[in-house]
Amino acid sequence: MDQFDAAAAYKDDKPSATWQEISNAFDIPKTTLFGRLTGRHTSHEGAAKKRLSEAQEKVLVSKINQYASFNILLTPKEVRGIAEMLAGEKLGVNWVS
Structure with missing residues (x-):
């Protein structure tokens, strides 16, 4: 389980936790955490679109x-x-x- 999976599990267990609290607890930038866990972007989103090396x-x-x-x-x-x-x-x- 990576830190994003752990953060997602934490958010599921404690839905009242703020993004900032989760960010601090798992040492993940708040914007990255929010984007990944709400499906706005993935960790490899940019790489998947590249057509040239x-x-x-x-x-x-x-x-x-x-x-x-x-x-x-x-x-x-x-x-x-x-x-x-x-x-x-x-x-x-x-x-x-």
Whole structure:
């Protein structure tokens, strides 16, 4: 059982306990605790959405900067095209926003 599970069990046992009390008792930031236990976000929410690795992101930024150094600004469609080549898969139309 991790600290979030223990905090959730504590909140279930003592529904009148405030988020601040639980935060202090389990040494978890109050906003993180509230978000996790109310389902607003998960511990891996951001990681699940990533379509490019850190290295691929760096290559993408480098390419964008390379074009910009020649005063060529890429459209979102062009950026998505480069990202798709790097990722080796098709990305959604809303990937670049």
